Amino acid sequence: MDTQTALADLTSFLGQRLSRSKSDLDLHGASESYFPLSPPHAVAYPETTEEVARIVSACARARVPVVGWGTGTSLEGQAQAFSGGVVVDFSRMNRVLEVAQADMVARVQPGVTREALNEELRATGLMFPVDPGANASLGGMASTRASGTTAVRYGTMRDNVLGLEVVTAKGEVIRTGTAARKSSAGYDLTALFVGSEGTLGLITELTLRLRGQPEAISAAVCAFETVTDAVETVIDTIQCGIPMARIELLDGDSVRAVNAYARMNLPEKPHLLLEFHGSPTGVTEQAEAFGAIAADHHGSGFDWATKPEARRALWTMRHNAYYAVLASRPGARAIVTDICVPISRLAEAIEETRADLAQTGVHGPILGHVGDGNFHATLLVRDGDAEELSRAKAAAERMVERSLAMGGTATGEHGIGVGKLGYMAREHGAGWAMMGAIKTALDPDNIMNPGKMVPPRN
Known part of the structure; x- marks a missing residue:
């Protein structure tokens, strides 16, 4: 070098x-x-x-x-x-290059953030729906195959990136995909680079699928006696075909942290936060139908609002939950881990994780995108405390083992990086070696984000 x-x-x-x-x-x-x-x-x-x-x-x-x-x-x-x-x-590569309203497509540079793009789209009647919480760059979101609160309805970055411009490890510029809604022409190189975490090349332009801004939006919040009650409500809601735009879970510990951080007064119980998109009549019907399902599962305090300021307050609270949890233990750092399981196993996975954390003395509030079986635990560790860090890492590993045993994955949206590199062989078996072979073929000198995603080279 x-x-x-x-x-x-x-x-x-x-x-x-x-x-x-x-x-x-x-x-x-x-x-x-x-x-x-x-x-x-x-x-x-x-x-x-x-x-x-x-x-x-x-x-x-x-x-x-x-x-x-x-x-x-x-x-x-x-x-x-x-x-x-x-x-x-x-x-500095932060320009929206083109918005094709009729095609519902945008071309952007990788440094454009999701909030900046939606601000640009405000007058067009279109929006980019993927919302990971942080105001992340769209290039970074594609590189990590981000998802977030709206994935239950609109999908992840995998579903919303139509094409890319990429600089490969040789310095060559290539284009993948098109502005068309589908293609059966050859290997899906766009899907290969989305989620590759910069290990195969650098994304320099994205062609994105846009969606229509909903005519009406309604947000709601509901408390439950147990996490199981909340998750069973989610399952019944999805099975009844109610088209949720967002459906998020905060456990009691997360609610306690949010109350202190944002000066809220929610009951310190598990909560679901929801959002409905559609016509004014449609969102009213959806909210009422959800309310009836929640009541069957001991839901309480169901409240919904259509005013933008009330909705913004609700989702600002949700997006700041990570910082609220950090603030609940001053001087701590966080191991923020996530897993994703089949939704039928979600309540079981969460309850087993909560019991494990309680037994081992690891403080880890839980929240997640329960509409697609994905949840997060923010494991708080006193900065510089090696013993606490070891216990938290062991708890995170048991979360992954639990997920894999249930037919799930080591990560639903955070990605691999180095933090979850050790779980790849368990999840993918021989498929992980195949990923390494692709990396070697496209980056023989291993210069693109080395040490991440694929098996270490000898």
């Missing part, structure tokens, strides 16, 4: 847009989770696809690692440069 040669090459055309300041390196070496600081050798700020291609080409010649960076909100260490090298920060 000839890092200095690569950096000299990059400085020749990036100038001051290649940063080596300590503050910049530390910023791009940190994450929101428990992983240690791992600063890169430099941070590059490209403005065009051509510059990204030149960056990768220079790093390829010198065999210097390249790591993509959107907004840095990933939770499994995906954007950290554990092997050093160059972090490519896409914050």
